[in-house]
Amino acid sequence: MAARHVLLAWRARRLVAGQVAAARAALARELPRVALAAGRPIRVSPVLADLVAAAIEAARLTDGAVDPVIGTAVHRSRYAAAHPWLPACGSAVGVLDHPPHDWRDVHLDGSLLTVPPRVLLDLNATSPARVADRCATSVASRYEVGASIAIGGDVATAGPAPPGGWPLHLLSPAGDAVRGGWPPRLGAGRALGTSGAPLIEPRTGWPAERVRTVVTVEARSCLVASTFATATAIRTDLTLPPDADFRP
Numbered sequence: 553m554a555a556r557h558v559l560l561a562w563r564a565r566r567l568v569a570g571q572v573a574a575a576r577a578a579l580a581r582e583l584p585r586v587a588l589a590a591g592r593p594i595r596v597s598p599v600l601a602d603l604v605a606a607a608i609e610a611a612r613l614t615d616g617a618v619d620p621v622i623g624t625a626v627h628r629s630r631y632a633a634a635h636p637w638l639p640a641c642g643s644a645v646g647v648l649d650h651p652p653h654d655w656r657d658v659h660l661d662g663s664l665l666t667v668p669p670r671v672l673l674d675l676n677a678t679s680p681a682r683v684a685d686r687c688a689t690s691v692a693s694r695y696e697v698g699a700s701i702a703i704g705g706d707v708a709t710a711g712p713a714p715p716g717g718w719p720l721h722l723l724s725p726a727g728d729a730v731r732g733g734w735p736p737r738l739g740a741g742r743a744l745g746t747s748g749a750p751l752i753e754p755r756t757g758w759p760a761e762r763v764r765t766v767v768t769v770e771a772r773s774c775l776v777a778s779t780f781a782t783a784t785a786i787r788t789d790l791t792l793p794p795d796a797d798f799r800p
Contacts, residue, residue: 560695567694568687568701574599575683583673587623591669593661601663606682607675610779611655614790617783619655619754623672626752629759654754674752681745681778684708688774698740705746705781708774713740720744735770745769745778747785760786764800771796 578600586594596604607620658673659666667673680703691699692711700709700718709718717737738744747767753760767785771777772795783790784798792798 560697564691564695564697564699567690571687571690572683572703575603575679578603579675579679583675586665586667587672589667591666593659593664593666595663596665598663601660601665602686603675603679603682604658604660604665604673606775607673607678608655608658608660610678610775613776613779613793614783614787616654616754617787617790618677618779620673620675620678621653621655621658621671622752622754622757623674624670625757626674627672628757629752677782678775678779680704681706681708681743681774684774685743700738705744705748705768706774706778707738707744709738709740709742711740713738738770741772743771743774743777745771745774745776745781747778747781751782751786753786762786763788767798767800769796769798 578597582596582600586596604620607618610618611620653668653671657668657671684701684703684706685708688699688701688708688710691697691701696711698709698711698713698718700707700713702721707718707720717739719737720735735744745768748765751760751762752758762785764785767781769777769781769784769792771780771793776793776796780790780792780796780798784792784800
């Protein structure tokens with residue numbers, strides 16, 4: 553029995569590693585092609601289409617507080633941090649103005665993705681949570697076991713939970729251990745999202761002023777939990793879903 557459990561855990565880890573690698577590859581290889589399409593529809597892989605759909609759903613749930621159309625702002629912020637004494641004018645970075653677009657201008661029709669010209673998508677706010685949800689569901693359904701998948705500060709579960717719930721061993725988005733966290737355990741089918749990293753305000757394209765330093769949200773899915781953890785860190789006017797709870 554012990555040998556079977558070891559083999560099952562090894563197979564589950566391989567499954568999770570494969571799905572994480574596929575997501576990272578889709579983001580690294582396909583998003584540049586989307587940007588180069590300059591407003592023309594482009595066919596993307598099912599993996600990237602799913603990640604984009606998750607980002608659009610997060611924006612819809614939060615009225616744009618979590619918006620994938622912040623790629624230019626993210627690049628501009630990184631450039632300014634690396635070269636604070638260099639003007640952007642006269643260089644390629646000069647085109648990195650905040651575009652007059654939002655998530656509603658991003659159109660996904662099956663595998664056809666259309667993004668306005670000069671808009672760069674940034675899916676980092678939602679992709680880890682979506683991948684965690686997918687991995688937990690895949691492991692639980694394929695091996696008929698309970699599964700708990702943690703990616704940074706995001707935790708997804710699927711299938712039955714052990715007695716007392718899933719114990720949590722969290723890392724913040726910055727990679728630091730979260731001690732004395734809330735909740736101490738997760739029940740079956742519950743998920744957790746944590747936000748503590750620097751954020752961009754989608755309405756302005758500049759670094760956001762956080763109203764809460766670190767936010768943890770428990771919800772029915774990792775995507776919902778992580779989305780509202782991010783959104784409530786910079787907004788106080790949002791209403792959480794009925795089955796969600798948060799701790800600032």
